[in-house]
Amino acid sequence: MFSSLAPLARLNPFHAPHLQLQQETGGLRRREAAGESPLPPSSSSSCSRRSLAAASAAEEDYSCAYGSGRFFLLCGFGGIISCGTTHTALVPLDLVKCRIQVDPQKYRSIFNGFSVTLKEDGVRGLAKGWAPTFIGYSMQGLCKFGFYEIFKVFYSNMLGEENTYLWRTSLYLAASASAEFFADIALAPMEAAKVRIQTQPGYANTLRQAAPKMFAEEGIWAFYKGVAPLWMRQIPYTMMKFACFERTVEALYKYVVPKPRSECSKAEQLVVTFVAGYIAGVFCAIVSHPADSVVSVLNKEKGSSALEVLKRLGIKGVWKGLFARIIMIGTLTALQWFIYDSVKVYFRLPRPPPPEMPESLKKKLGLTE
DSSP states (O other): OHHHHHHHHHOOTTOOHHHHHHHHHHHHHHHHHTTSOSSOTTOOGGGTTOOSSOOOTTTSOOSSOTTSHHHHHHHHHHHHHHHHHHHHHTHHHHHHHHHHHHOTTTSOSHHHHHHHHHHHHHHHHTTTTHHHHHHHHHHHHHHHHHHHHHHHHHHHHHHOHHHHHHTHHHHHHHHHHHHHHHHHHHHHHHHHHHHHHHHSTTTOSSHHHHHHHHHHHHTTHHHHTTHHHHHHHHHHHHHHHHHHHHHHHHHIIIIISSSOGGGSOHHHHHHHHHHHHHHHHHHHHHHHHHHHHHHHHHHHSSSOOHHHHHHHHHHHHTTTTHHHHHHHHHHHHHHHHHHHHHHHHHTTOOOOOOOOOOHHHHHHTTOOO
C-alpha cells in the first residue's frame, strides 16, 4: 500500500508543465525500451483521445452534451444541493468555530465551545444561523460549480487541446478563481447575517430579525463590507479545492486504484471522489483559515476594517479554531464533491475521465508512429 501511495505523495499538483511532461514522457520511453507498449495498460483505442472534454455521447447514454446550456444549469443545481445542504448540516460546528475565533477566552476549544453553548442556549442554540447559511451557501454553490464548469470550457477552448493538457492545473486554478469571485458576491449578505446571529448574543435569533436590523444600522454596506475578506478567504480556498481535487483524482486513478476508471463502477468512482475531496478539503482549510478568522471578527464588530482586525489578531490569533475548521472543511469538501458527482450520475451528465496526453502531442514527442 505504501509503495502505491509514495508516487501519489510525490505528485505535486502544481508542477510546472515541462516538469510534468518530463515525468510522463520518461515513463513512456522506459516502457518502449522494455519492449512494452508506450501507452499504459489503462489506455485503449476507444479512449486514447481523452482530454478535459467528456467522452462521446455515443459511448454512454448521456442526457445532454458536455458544455451545453442544460449541462451548465444542472451543474449549478448540483452546486446548490451540495453546498446548501452540507453547510447547513454543519451549522453547529461552524457556530462553535466562529465563537472560538471572536471570543477565545470564553470558548477555549471546540469541546469547551460546545459545552458552553449547550449550557447557555440549549440544543436549539446550536442551530443558530441555519437559515442564512442555507440560503447563502446555496447561492454560492450555484455560482461556484456552475461558473467553474463554464470557465473551464471557456479557458480550455482558448488554450487549445495540447496547452489545455500541459497547463491543466493552471486552468483549474483560473476557472475556480473566476467562479468564486462571483460566488462570494452572492454569499456575502447571508454570511454577514449568519455571523451576527451566531457571535453577538441578543442581537437576533433569526434571519428575519437580523436583516432589517443590520440595514437600519448600517444600510446596504452591512451586507457587503465583508466581501473583500470573503474573496481573501474563499478564492484561495476554492482554487485549492478544485485544483487539488482534480489532480488528486488523476493521481488516485494513476497510482492507487488497481484498475482503469472505465472499469470502475459508479459507486467505486464516487468513493474515489470522496477520498480526493477530503484530501483537498484539508489543504483548503489551512490555506483559507486566517482570512476566515478576519471575516468572523469583522462581521461581529462595527466600524472595523479588515486590516485593523488582522493587526489586532496577530499571527497566533488568526489560527484560532484551525482544528475545528479542518474537521469541518475536510468533511464538508468531501461531502460536497460526493453529492455533486452523485447529482451528475443521477441526471446522466457527462463526467470527463482524467485527462490524457493528446495524440498530436504524443506524435510531436515521437511517442507514436
